[in-house]
Amino acid sequence: MSKYHLLKNEGIMAVKLARQTIEAMLNNETPKRMENLPLNFQEERGVFVTLTLDGELRGCIGYPYPIMSFEKAVMKAAISAAFEDPRFFPVEKKDFKKMIVEVTALTIPEELEPPFMSYANQIQIGKHGLMVEYQENRGLLLPQVATEHGFDPVEFLCQTCIKAELIPMAWKYGAKVYRIEGQIFHEVEPEGEIVEEKL
Structure with missing residues (x-):
């Protein structure tokens, strides 16, 4: 595997993918893949998704190891950060509109x-x-x-x-x-x- 950094537009897509995944879950919908994702989103890589509310941590879950595609890892980490972080209650729709979404992408080892x-x-x-x-x-x-x-x-x-x-x-x-x-x-x-x- 080679080392690979995300381009700015790819990082932007990753954050948008995380947000839309959480929004779909809050609307009781099945999260959908984003269209026109770069091929690099199929590379296996580690990722963390972090949610903050008014500057305070509200959820952070990730996959440190490259065990699934970047696309899948972002979606699964987003869901876990919003609804499965044991330190917090699950995110509610009214609060999510005020949250900042952050994605930390790890390069391929x-x-x-x-x-x-x-x-x-x-x-x-x-x-x-x-x-x-x-x-x-x-x-x-x-x-x-x-x-x-x-x-x-x-x-x-x-x-x-x-x-x-x-x-x-x-x-x-x-x-x-x-x-x-x-x-x-x-x-x-x-x-x-x-x-x-x-x-």
Whole structure:
């Protein structure tokens, strides 16, 4: 799989898809696919959908791993963020009109080039998140985690292995390591202009 960033118009489509999916559910309708979606929406990738109301979190659910098409992941994450986030009551129609919709698209994981001694040089803190896989174990940490905790690349590698329930140094002993990036697209105001937030 190759790395792939969303173009601005694709990010705008993703946010609109999330909003229309939630609106359909609120109207007791079956959510429909958007017409003329770029072919890239059929690529498997991770995504999070976040809802805010008056600046406060109102729902956030996602699929960190690329296990389904981007189109399907956006729709399923939107439904879950609105109606299945255990921290909140399900969204109601009157409130949704005042909510801002945000979509965080994760790039397709890009495997780090061996040997493992060079892994740290391939990781840019603040830009890259990491995913580690070994047999049935898998762990992912988003780009902001390293920044928030002050990790250097080696500590970031170790912490991602721990997240995968592996020994910290598993990245030296055969675990596959991938880097990812996140792109955030959100409405400036409810149902308003959609912009990309620069990390």
